[in-house]
Amino acid sequence: MQDSRDERLDRAFAALGDPVRRAIVARLSRGPATVNELAEPFAMSLQAVSKHIGVLESAGLVTRTRDAQRRPVHLRPAALEELTAWIDDYRLQHERQYRALDALLERTEGKERS
Protein backbone atom coordinates (compact mmCIF):
# COMPACT_ATOMS: atom_id res chain seq x y z
CA MET A 1 0.00 0.00 0.00
CA GLN A 2 1.62 3.22 -1.17
CA ASP A 3 1.07 6.22 1.04
CA SER A 4 1.25 9.52 -0.81
CA ARG A 5 -0.28 12.61 0.74
CA ASP A 6 -3.18 12.40 -1.70
CA GLU A 7 -3.92 8.82 -0.80
CA ARG A 8 -3.88 9.64 2.88
CA LEU A 9 -6.31 12.50 2.26
CA ASP A 10 -8.51 10.18 0.19
CA ARG A 11 -8.75 7.66 2.96
CA ALA A 12 -9.13 10.20 5.76
CA PHE A 13 -11.91 12.19 4.11
CA ALA A 14 -13.67 9.05 2.96
CA ALA A 15 -13.35 7.59 6.46
CA LEU A 16 -15.14 10.60 7.93
CA GLY A 17 -17.88 10.27 5.33
CA ASP A 18 -19.62 7.63 7.45
CA PRO A 19 -21.75 8.48 10.48
CA VAL A 20 -20.56 5.47 12.50
CA ARG A 21 -16.93 6.40 12.02
CA ARG A 22 -17.56 10.08 12.80
CA ALA A 23 -19.30 9.02 16.00
CA ILE A 24 -16.26 6.90 16.87
CA VAL A 25 -13.96 9.86 16.30
CA ALA A 26 -16.24 12.02 18.43
CA ARG A 27 -16.09 9.47 21.23
CA LEU A 28 -12.32 9.19 20.99
CA SER A 29 -11.90 12.93 21.34
CA ARG A 30 -12.85 12.36 25.00
CA GLY A 31 -10.08 9.80 25.42
CA PRO A 32 -9.07 6.31 24.27
CA ALA A 33 -11.56 3.44 24.26
CA THR A 34 -11.63 -0.29 23.61
CA VAL A 35 -13.44 -1.89 20.70
CA ASN A 36 -16.17 -3.12 23.04
CA GLU A 37 -16.72 0.34 24.45
CA LEU A 38 -16.79 1.86 20.99
CA ALA A 39 -19.24 -0.74 19.72
CA GLU A 40 -21.67 -0.35 22.59
CA PRO A 41 -23.79 2.52 21.14
CA PHE A 42 -24.32 0.81 17.78
CA ALA A 43 -26.86 -1.75 16.67
CA MET A 44 -24.30 -3.80 14.79
CA SER A 45 -21.85 -6.62 15.37
CA LEU A 46 -18.51 -6.13 17.09
CA GLN A 47 -16.83 -7.28 13.90
CA ALA A 48 -18.45 -4.51 11.90
CA VAL A 49 -17.19 -1.91 14.37
CA SER A 50 -13.76 -3.51 14.31
CA LYS A 51 -13.76 -3.05 10.53
CA HIS A 52 -14.70 0.61 10.92
CA ILE A 53 -11.79 1.06 13.29
CA GLY A 54 -9.58 -0.62 10.72
CA VAL A 55 -10.70 1.92 8.14
CA LEU A 56 -9.95 4.80 10.52
CA GLU A 57 -6.57 3.29 11.29
CA SER A 58 -5.53 2.85 7.69
CA ALA A 59 -6.58 6.47 7.15
CA GLY A 60 -4.16 7.44 9.91
CA LEU A 61 -6.94 8.91 12.03
CA VAL A 62 -6.48 6.52 14.95
CA THR A 63 -3.88 4.13 16.36
CA ARG A 64 -4.30 0.92 18.31
CA THR A 65 -2.20 -0.02 21.32
CA ARG A 66 -2.33 -3.12 23.47
CA ASP A 67 -3.47 -3.62 27.06
CA ALA A 68 -3.75 -7.34 27.89
CA GLN A 69 -6.55 -8.71 25.66
CA ARG A 70 -7.83 -5.23 24.99
CA ARG A 71 -6.80 -3.05 22.03
CA PRO A 72 -7.42 0.54 23.11
CA VAL A 73 -7.97 2.94 20.23
CA HIS A 74 -6.51 6.46 20.32
CA LEU A 75 -7.29 9.51 18.22
CA ARG A 76 -4.44 10.95 16.13
CA PRO A 77 -5.10 14.71 16.12
CA ALA A 78 -2.30 15.33 13.62
CA ALA A 79 -4.37 13.60 10.95
CA LEU A 80 -7.35 15.82 11.72
CA GLU A 81 -5.09 18.82 11.44
CA GLU A 82 -3.98 17.75 7.98
CA LEU A 83 -7.60 17.73 6.85
CA THR A 84 -8.42 21.20 8.14
CA ALA A 85 -5.18 22.39 6.56
CA TRP A 86 -6.27 21.09 3.15
CA ILE A 87 -9.74 22.60 3.42
CA ASP A 88 -8.61 25.97 4.74
CA ASP A 89 -6.00 26.19 2.02
CA TYR A 90 -8.63 26.25 -0.69
CA ARG A 91 -11.30 28.01 1.32
CA LEU A 92 -8.96 30.93 1.95
CA GLN A 93 -7.72 30.96 -1.62
CA HIS A 94 -11.32 31.27 -2.74
CA GLU A 95 -11.87 34.13 -0.34
CA ARG A 96 -8.78 35.97 -1.57
CA GLN A 97 -9.92 35.40 -5.15
CA TYR A 98 -13.22 37.07 -4.41
CA ARG A 99 -11.67 40.00 -2.65
CA ALA A 100 -9.44 40.56 -5.69
CA LEU A 101 -12.45 40.37 -8.02
CA ASP A 102 -14.39 42.86 -5.91
CA ALA A 103 -11.49 45.25 -5.96
CA LEU A 104 -11.25 44.94 -9.74
CA LEU A 105 -14.96 45.60 -10.20
CA GLU A 106 -14.75 48.64 -7.98
CA ARG A 107 -11.92 50.11 -10.06
CA THR A 108 -13.79 49.39 -13.30
CA GLU A 109 -16.94 51.04 -12.03
CA GLY A 110 -14.88 54.02 -11.01
CA LYS A 111 -13.51 54.40 -14.53
CA GLU A 112 -16.90 54.05 -16.15
CA ARG A 113 -18.30 56.78 -13.94
CA SER A 114 -15.45 59.17 -14.71
Next chain:
Amino acid sequence: MQDSRDERLDRAFAALGDPVRRAIVARLSRGPATVNELAEPFAMSLQAVSKHIGVLESAGLVTRTRDAQRRPVHLRPAALEELTAWIDDYRLQHERQYRALDALLERTEGKERS
Protein backbone atom coordinates in the same frame (compact mmCIF):
# COMPACT_ATOMS: atom_id res chain seq x y z
CA MET B 1 -33.95 13.30 0.31
CA GLN B 2 -33.87 14.38 3.97
CA ASP B 3 -31.11 16.80 4.82
CA SER B 4 -30.04 16.60 8.44
CA ARG B 5 -26.73 18.05 9.49
CA ASP B 6 -25.29 14.55 9.80
CA GLU B 7 -26.35 13.59 6.31
CA ARG B 8 -24.82 16.74 4.89
CA LEU B 9 -21.57 15.99 6.69
CA ASP B 10 -21.68 12.41 5.41
CA ARG B 11 -22.00 13.52 1.84
CA ALA B 12 -19.50 16.36 2.10
CA PHE B 13 -16.73 14.32 3.71
CA ALA B 14 -17.36 11.38 1.41
CA ALA B 15 -17.33 13.73 -1.58
CA LEU B 16 -13.86 14.98 -0.65
CA GLY B 17 -12.64 11.41 -0.26
CA ASP B 18 -12.05 11.18 -3.99
CA PRO B 19 -8.99 12.68 -5.70
CA VAL B 20 -10.92 13.81 -8.77
CA ARG B 21 -13.45 15.69 -6.69
CA ARG B 22 -10.76 17.25 -4.49
CA ALA B 23 -8.98 18.42 -7.65
CA ILE B 24 -12.24 19.95 -8.86
CA VAL B 25 -12.68 21.79 -5.56
CA ALA B 26 -9.07 22.99 -5.79
CA ARG B 27 -9.70 24.30 -9.29
CA LEU B 28 -12.91 26.03 -8.24
CA SER B 29 -11.13 27.84 -5.43
CA ARG B 30 -9.58 29.94 -8.20
CA GLY B 31 -13.01 30.83 -9.59
CA PRO B 32 -16.03 29.26 -11.31
CA ALA B 33 -15.58 26.91 -14.27
CA THR B 34 -17.70 25.05 -16.80
CA VAL B 35 -18.00 21.28 -16.93
CA ASN B 36 -15.78 21.17 -20.02
CA GLU B 37 -13.07 23.20 -18.31
CA LEU B 38 -13.27 21.05 -15.21
CA ALA B 39 -13.08 17.84 -17.24
CA GLU B 40 -10.07 18.89 -19.28
CA PRO B 41 -7.30 17.67 -16.89
CA PHE B 42 -8.81 14.20 -16.46
CA ALA B 43 -8.47 11.06 -18.54
CA MET B 44 -12.15 10.25 -18.30
CA SER B 45 -15.40 10.97 -20.07
CA LEU B 46 -17.25 14.24 -19.68
CA GLN B 47 -20.18 12.28 -18.26
CA ALA B 48 -18.05 10.90 -15.47
CA VAL B 49 -16.93 14.39 -14.50
CA SER B 50 -20.53 15.58 -14.67
CA LYS B 51 -21.40 12.85 -12.19
CA HIS B 52 -18.61 13.96 -9.86
CA ILE B 53 -19.97 17.49 -9.99
CA GLY B 54 -23.38 16.10 -9.17
CA VAL B 55 -21.92 14.43 -6.09
CA LEU B 56 -20.27 17.67 -5.00
CA GLU B 57 -23.52 19.54 -5.59
CA SER B 58 -25.67 17.16 -3.58
CA ALA B 59 -23.07 17.47 -0.81
CA GLY B 60 -23.66 21.23 -0.90
CA LEU B 61 -20.03 21.90 -1.78
CA VAL B 62 -20.79 23.54 -5.13
CA THR B 63 -23.68 25.16 -6.97
CA ARG B 64 -24.47 25.30 -10.67
CA THR B 65 -25.70 28.40 -12.46
CA ARG B 66 -26.59 28.87 -16.09
CA ASP B 67 -24.87 30.84 -18.86
CA ALA B 68 -26.36 30.01 -22.29
CA GLN B 69 -25.53 26.32 -22.90
CA ARG B 70 -22.91 26.36 -20.20
CA ARG B 71 -23.48 25.42 -16.56
CA PRO B 72 -20.75 27.19 -14.59
CA VAL B 73 -19.90 25.53 -11.29
CA HIS B 74 -19.17 27.64 -8.20
CA LEU B 75 -17.56 26.68 -4.90
CA ARG B 76 -19.67 27.11 -1.77
CA PRO B 77 -17.16 28.08 0.93
CA ALA B 78 -19.80 27.88 3.67
CA ALA B 79 -19.89 24.11 3.21
CA LEU B 80 -16.11 23.89 3.59
CA GLU B 81 -16.39 25.94 6.75
CA GLU B 82 -18.88 23.50 8.20
CA LEU B 83 -16.38 20.69 7.73
CA THR B 84 -13.50 22.46 9.43
CA ALA B 85 -15.90 23.40 12.21
CA TRP B 86 -16.74 19.74 12.81
CA ILE B 87 -13.13 18.63 12.76
CA ASP B 88 -11.84 21.44 14.95
CA ASP B 89 -14.60 20.82 17.44
CA TYR B 90 -13.29 17.34 18.21
CA ARG B 91 -9.64 18.09 17.62
CA LEU B 92 -9.75 20.86 20.23
CA GLN B 93 -11.80 18.79 22.63
CA HIS B 94 -9.12 16.12 22.40
CA GLU B 95 -6.42 18.69 23.09
CA ARG B 96 -8.25 20.03 26.14
CA GLN B 97 -8.75 16.48 27.36
CA TYR B 98 -5.01 15.88 27.21
CA ARG B 99 -4.13 19.09 28.95
CA ALA B 100 -6.50 18.13 31.77
CA LEU B 101 -4.94 14.68 32.00
CA ASP B 102 -1.44 16.13 32.11
CA ALA B 103 -2.45 18.48 34.89
CA LEU B 104 -3.93 15.59 36.84
CA LEU B 105 -0.79 13.50 36.45
CA GLU B 106 1.33 16.39 37.57
CA ARG B 107 -0.71 16.81 40.75
CA THR B 108 -0.56 13.07 41.44
CA GLU B 109 3.19 12.96 40.99
CA GLY B 110 3.50 15.91 43.32
CA LYS B 111 1.55 14.05 46.03
CA GLU B 112 3.58 10.88 45.61
CA ARG B 113 6.80 12.79 45.95
CA SER B 114 5.66 14.64 49.08
Next chain:
DNA sequence: CCTTTATTCAACCTTTTGGTTGATCACGAA
Protein backbone atom coordinates in the same frame (compact mmCIF):
# COMPACT_ATOMS: atom_id res chain seq x y z
C1' DC C 1 -34.69 25.11 -39.99
C1' DC C 2 -30.35 22.53 -39.31
C1' DT C 3 -25.98 22.14 -36.96
C1' DT C 4 -22.87 22.64 -33.44
C1' DT C 5 -21.74 23.03 -28.67
C1' DA C 6 -22.46 22.06 -23.80
C1' DT C 7 -24.43 19.18 -20.83
C1' DT C 8 -27.34 15.68 -18.86
C1' DC C 9 -30.01 11.21 -18.75
C1' DA C 10 -30.16 6.18 -18.96
C1' DA C 11 -28.60 1.61 -19.07
C1' DC C 12 -25.08 -1.18 -18.07
C1' DC C 13 -20.81 -3.29 -15.89
C1' DT C 14 -17.15 -4.00 -12.35
C1' DT C 15 -15.13 -2.95 -7.97
C1' DT C 16 -15.58 -1.36 -3.38
C1' DT C 17 -18.09 -0.85 0.86
C1' DG C 18 -20.60 -2.13 4.84
C1' DG C 19 -22.72 -5.49 6.88
C1' DT C 20 -23.46 -10.63 8.31
C1' DT C 21 -21.93 -15.24 10.61
C1' DG C 22 -18.57 -18.74 12.15
C1' DA C 23 -13.90 -19.85 13.31
C1' DT C 24 -9.62 -18.52 15.29
C1' DC C 25 -6.18 -16.13 18.09
C1' DA C 26 -4.21 -13.85 22.43
C1' DC C 27 -4.31 -13.23 26.95
C1' DG C 28 -5.35 -13.54 32.09
C1' DA C 29 -7.59 -16.09 35.67
C1' DA C 30 -8.78 -20.33 38.01
Next chain:
DNA sequence: TTCGTGATCAACCAAAAGGTTGAATAAAGG
Protein backbone atom coordinates in the same frame (compact mmCIF):
# COMPACT_ATOMS: atom_id res chain seq x y z
C1' DT D 1 -4.13 -26.74 31.42
C1' DT D 2 -8.45 -25.20 30.64
C1' DC D 3 -11.88 -21.54 30.53
C1' DG D 4 -13.73 -16.95 29.56
C1' DT D 5 -13.04 -12.56 27.48
C1' DG D 6 -11.67 -9.27 23.87
C1' DA D 7 -10.68 -8.87 19.36
C1' DT D 8 -9.48 -10.32 14.65
C1' DC D 9 -9.72 -13.26 10.39
C1' DA D 10 -12.29 -15.27 6.56
C1' DA D 11 -15.97 -16.14 3.54
C1' DC D 12 -19.90 -14.44 1.93
C1' DC D 13 -23.68 -11.14 0.33
C1' DA D 14 -26.36 -6.95 -1.04
C1' DA D 15 -26.03 -2.31 -2.12
C1' DA D 16 -23.49 1.72 -3.62
C1' DA D 17 -19.74 3.92 -6.22
C1' DG D 18 -17.28 5.00 -10.27
C1' DG D 19 -16.66 4.27 -14.69
C1' DT D 20 -18.30 3.25 -19.71
C1' DT D 21 -21.22 4.17 -24.09
C1' DG D 22 -25.28 5.87 -26.56
C1' DA D 23 -29.28 8.79 -26.77
C1' DA D 24 -31.64 13.03 -25.46
C1' DT D 25 -32.05 17.97 -24.28
C1' DA D 26 -31.04 23.14 -24.45
C1' DA D 27 -29.36 27.05 -26.41
C1' DA D 28 -26.66 29.76 -30.11
C1' DG D 29 -25.21 30.42 -34.69
C1' DG D 30 -25.39 29.76 -39.45
